[in-house]
Amino acid sequence: MRRIISVLMENEPGALSRIIGLFSQRAYNVDSLCVAPIDDSSLSRLTITTQGDDKVIEQITKQVNKLIDVLKISDLTEGSHVERELMLVKVGTRNENSRAEVKRTVEIFRGKIVDVTPKNYTIELTGTSDKLDAFVQTIGQTGEIIELSRTGVCGLSRGEKAMRP
Amino acid sequence: MPVCAIPIQPIKLMGVFLVEMMSGAAMVVRALKDVGVKHVFGYPGGAVLDIYDALYAQEDVQHILVRHEQAAAHMADGYARATGQTGTVLVTSGPGATNTITGIATAYMDSIPMVVLSGQVPSMHIGEDAFQETDMVGCSRPIVKHSFLVKRAIDIPEAIAKAYYIANSGRPGPVVVDLPKDTVNVQENHPYRFPEKVQMRSYNPTIKGHLGQIKKALKVLLKAKRPIVYVGGGAIACDASPLVTELAEKLKLPVTNTLMGLGAFPGDHPQFLGMLGMHGTVQANKTMHNADCILALGARFDDRVTNNVQKFCPHAQIIHVDIDPASISKTINVHIPVVGSVKTVLTQFFEQMHEIDENERKDQLHDWWEQIEAWRSRDCLAYAKDSGLIKPQQVIESLYKHTQGDAFITSDVGQHQMFAALYYPFAKPRRWINSGGLGTMGFGLPAAMGVQVAHPDAVVACVTGDGSIQMNIQELATCLQYGMPVKIISLNNRALGMVRQWQDMNYKGRHSHSYMDSLPDFVKLTEAYGHVGIKVEKPEELDDAMARCFALKDKLVFMDIAVDQNEHVYPMQIKYGAMDDMRLSKTERS
Numbered sequence: 102m103r104r105i106i107s108v109l110m111e112n113e114p115g116a117l118s119r120i121i122g123l124f125s126q127r128a129y130n131v132d133s134l135c136v137a138p139i140d141d142s143s144l145s146r147l148t149i150t151t152q153g154d155d156k157v158i159e160q161i162t163k164q165v166n167k168l169i170d171v172l173k174i175s176d177l178t179e180g181s182h183v184e185r186e187l188m189l190v191k192v193g194t195r196n197e198n199s200r201a202e203v204k205r206t207v208e209i210f211r212g213k214i215v216d217v218t219p220k221n222y223t224i225e226l227t228g229t230s231d232k233l234d235a236f237v238q239t240i241g242q243t244g245e246i247i248e249l250s251r252t253g254v255c256g257l258s259r260g261e262k263a264m265r266p
Numbered sequence: 267m268p269v270c271a272i273p274i275q276p277i278k279l280m281g282v283f284l285v286e287m288m289s290g291a292a293m294v295v296r297a298l299k300d301v302g303v304k305h306v307f308g309y310p311g312g313a314v315l316d317i318y319d320a321l322y323a324q325e326d327v328q329h330i331l332v333r334h335e336q337a338a339a340h341m342a343d344g345y346a347r348a349t350g351q352t353g354t355v356l357v358t359s360g361p362g363a364t365n366t367i368t369g370i371a372t373a374y375m376d377s378i379p380m381v382v383l384s385g386q387v388p389s390m391h392i393g394e395d396a397f398q399e400t401d402m403v404g405c406s407r408p409i410v411k412h413s414f415l416v417k418r419a420i421d422i423p424e425a426i427a428k429a430y431y432i433a434n435s436g437r438p439g440p441v442v443v444d445l446p447k448d449t450v451n452v453q454e455n456h457p458y459r460f461p462e463k464v465q466m467r468s469y470n471p472t473i474k475g476h477l478g479q480i481k482k483a484l485k486v487l488l489k490a491k492r493p494i495v496y497v498g499g500g501a502i503a504c505d506a507s508p509l510v511t512e513l514a515e516k517l518k519l520p521v522t523n524t525l526m527g528l529g530a531f532p533g534d535h536p537q538f539l540g541m542l543g544m545h546g547t548v549q550a551n552k553t554m555h556n557a558d559c560i561l562a563l564g565a566r567f568d569d570r571v572t573n574n575v576q577k578f579c580p581h582a583q584i585i586h587v588d589i590d591p592a593s594i595s596k597t598i599n600v601h602i603p604v605v606g607s608v609k610t611v612l613t614q615f616f617e618q619m620h621e622i623d624e625n626e627r628k629d630q631l632h633d634w635w636e637q638i639e640a641w642r643s644r645d646c647l648a649y650a651k652d653s654g655l656i657k658p659q660q661v662i663e664s665l666y667k668h669t670q671g672d673a674f675i676t677s678d679v680g681q682h683q684m685f686a687a688l689y690y691p692f693a694k695p696r697r698w699i700n701s702g703g704l705g706t707m708g709f710g711l712p713a714a715m716g717v718q719v720a721h722p723d724a725v726v727a728c729v730t731g732d733g734s735i736q737m738n739i740q741e742l743a744t745c746l747q748y749g750m751p752v753k754i755i756s757l758n759n760r761a762l763g764m765v766r767q768w769q770d771m772n773y774k775g776r777h778s779h780s781y782m783d784s785l786p787d788f789v790k791l792t793e794a795y796g797h798v799g800i801k802v803e804k805p806e807e808l809d810d811a812m813a814r815c816f817a818l819k820d821k822l823v824f825m826d827i828a829v830d831q832n833e834h835v836y837p838m839q840i841k842y843g844a845m846d847d848m849r850l851s852k853t854e855r856s
């Protein structure tokens with residue numbers, strides 16, 4: 102099962118490598134990973150999407166929490182949550198027809214064209230991973246994907262629930 | 267909570283506050299003193315020459331010069347196991363640092379508090395593949411509790427204070443402090459501020475158990491008709507032995523110790539069933555398997571204990587007390603987890619327990635004890651003595667006799683280790699010192715040396731094998747330099763016995779590379795190092811030789827004892843079976 106795990110940790114050199122190391126050392130999956138400092142810049146928030154049954158997720162949570170640099174950890178998928186991922190994709194457009202088709206698809210998916218050349222568009226799209234996947238599939242039929250880059254998932258719990266130091 | 271509030275400890279002089287100025291190297295030594303470190307095991311080299319200079323001509327911290335950095339780590343480890351105090355290692359960058367890796371991993375697997383101070387190339391050269399540069403923080407990452415790469419000299423006291431705090435709190439473990447050469451430069455002085463108290467917002471181990479869980483646990487434990495207490499190294503780490511004994515005696519509970527827990531509950535106590543697990547006793551494994559309630563105290567359901575987890579103790583409600591939440595329900599699902607130190611949680615147990623009627627307890631467990639005694643009466647540790655050869659078991663029994671069961675015994679890894687664990691009933695904690703988790707051959711001798719440094723007047727013996735002893739034999743020189751009268755009891759079977767045993771059992775006796783064809787003359791070798799060697803070849807010589815060995819109180823003695831090469835360690839669990847599926851000898855099964 103897909104899980105989104107959020108980690109609040111000291112923003113210190115080495116902290117990230119400890120988490121990554123733990124995942125490979127204990128043979129846990131990492132599907133995506135997204136990390137940046139928060140409002141209090143002495144802390145970083147890291148979001149990992151991973152796969153595993155309840156037992157595996159429980160172990161991941163405990164092992165990550167055991168790392169000295171880690172303050173808090175929570176499994177966002179346990180409750181209702183908001184998740185977003187950002188993608189930039191450069192699409193080649195063979196002719197006017199294809200250019201129009203790409204533009205229309207971008208509009209339908211509420212994306213943005215952020216760079217334009219006569220031969221391609223660079224598109225920005227935000228949403229759930231599923232939406233991004235769907236967009237990639239659709240756009241691949243109308244234009245030619247030259248390159249793409251995704252940030253990985255970041256997320257927060259809905260409502261009052263929050264992860265604070 | 268504040269971010270590591272570190273108050274300055276200023277010195278007041280004529281109404282003015284002064285902060286002491288010193289070099290980074292001097293800070294290292296001074297911080298060690300302020301932490302309370304008395305002994306450092308180390309080996310010098312380019313990156314740590316400044317620190318070695320600061321160690322010169324001072325008496326606060328005594329340095330013991332080893333012959334190989336791996337041994338320095340094992341010495342610090344043995345020192346820590348025998349005392350509960352953090353062991354300290356000091357090595358240079360590159361090869362000095364990487365040589366400690368096996369020692370760090372050994373300490374990590376057994377949760378031993380240790381701090382390794384490693385030199386590093388100057389900060390400005392990190393990443394350039396400079397001479398003797400290795401990424402020590404990276405190399406050691408999977409086998410440390412935490413690590414620090416110090417960036418500035420003024421950060422040294424705080425890093426060292428934190429390192430010791432982390433190493434010896436919560437579930438203990440090794441911590442690496444990597445010190446780039448420029449941070450310890452003796453030419454530059456900086457203000458020295460040692461933190462009065464270490465506080466970390468991201469690290470707050472749970473010591474006290476959850477009251478609700480404790481009440482639940484007690485209810486199940488007191489109701490149980492077939493209970494057992496399963497005690498591991500965690501009970502020793504927090505010095506909970508007296509409480510374990512009190513609980514067991516009060517409730518008339520049978521007790522088994524893990525390999526790491528030997529001595530946590532007295533080995534000579536009538537309620538003790540012996541060690542459990544792969545080479546555990548029949549009564550311990552049977553009692554576990556048939557129990558309706560298992561109280562696990564600081565033990566981690568290791569695969570060398572459980573055998574096949576699918577068949578593990580099918581009738582038991584499991585209560586697991588452990589300071590590390592990640593150890594709970596890792597391999598075996600437990601019913602009542604209690605996170606906390608065994609010592610504190612047992613204290614809470616007693617607070618919650620109403621008056622116990624001893625006779626009522628006896629009645630309640632009468633049938634259970636009767637069953638246990640029936641299992642015990644099989645005497646699974648009996649062995650044949652008729653071969654005209656010295657039996658390894660006999661050596662351990664003789665060792666027990668000549669040390670009155672009161673020595674510190676370290677061991678290496680192999681058959682001799684299991685014989686020592688089974689045939690020397692440890693009455694006290696911290697007396698049995700072995701590499702349980704990693705199974706590191708070469709651990710025994712340096713560990714014994716570390717114990718001897720901690721307890722200069724104690725009797726310290728290292729039970730070893732002809733294979734293991736050769737993995738750190740160079741330390742005989744260190745023993746001479748510092749006058750360490752360690753007794754080496756080498757069970758010489760001219761073989762990598764444990765490997766050979768598995769080959770006998772699982773590979774049709776094909777002894778692929780498990781024999782030692784050109785052993786040195788250990789007596790001569792020991793003499794060359796300036797010590798005493800004694801060779802023993804006949805059963806009838808054993809006792810006298812052992813007596814001679816322990817009479818030489820101030821000498822290191824190497825006992826090279828020729829033992830029966832064909833002896834196997836029994837009992838032994840049968841692979842993929844339940845806990846109590848065991849071989850009792852080459853032909854019998856449980």
Ligand SMILES: Cc1ncc(C[n+]2csc(CCOP(=O)(O)OP(=O)(O)O)c2C)c(N)n1
Pocket residue numbers: 678679680681682683705706707708730731732733734735757759761762763764765
């Ligand atoms: C460093 C290391 N290498 C290999 C092993 C695998 N191993 C376990 S026991 C053993 C044989 C030990 O031989 P010896 O020290 O003579 O003890 P014996 O079993 O003969 O009593 C070996 C090779 C190990 N535990 N540690």
Ligand SMILES: [Mg+2]
Pocket residue numbers: 680731732733757758759760761762763
């Ligand atoms: Mg041997």
